[in-house]
Amino acid sequence: MALAREIKDQQSEGKALGNLGLAYLSLGDYAKAIEYTQQWLAIARQINDSAFLH
Template sequence: DIGDRRHEGHALGNLGIAHWYMNELDKAKAYQLQWLTIAREIHDRRDESYALGNLGILSKNIGELDEALNYYSQTLAIAEELFDPTGEANAFWNMALLYKEKSEMKQAAKLARKALKIYDQTGDHNAIMVGNALKNWRKLNKQAKPVEIV
């Protein structure tokens, strides 16, 4: 305990990311959950959103898709509450990737378009990455129809 809960939470989140890079996903998730707990204790909605987003990605990578969607939905709600368009776009993009993994291409494309539209409106350079990924979906998933980029 360092006496500063916010920084303690950040340290736990960073430990989670370190374990993530070492492919120790269960440990990574445990640290992210600790960060989430602290963020909620101190009512830091932005850190709560970051921890939830990380938990969503980790859950998806572990194969817990419903849990991941729950985390992403919470992240989206907080981003909307905070008027954080980049947070909204990131949540939509992560949800799109999740639906793609579930082979629900129509929903994946819908969410990806929402993300791209927000990235475009905010001038976020991630839009380039999103747009390129959308173009490649057709190649990676032959059953998918082409996705119109807005």
């Protein structure tokens, strides 16, 4: 995720955030899952990525 941010690859950053959200969800850490999923959604909306928004 840090590398994606550094090279400004928002799509990869969003995927990484989404994966972190899913990982925390599977661990039962719902607060962290929501935190990462909200960041993922914000990026998806910003880049208007329909694959993320469906």
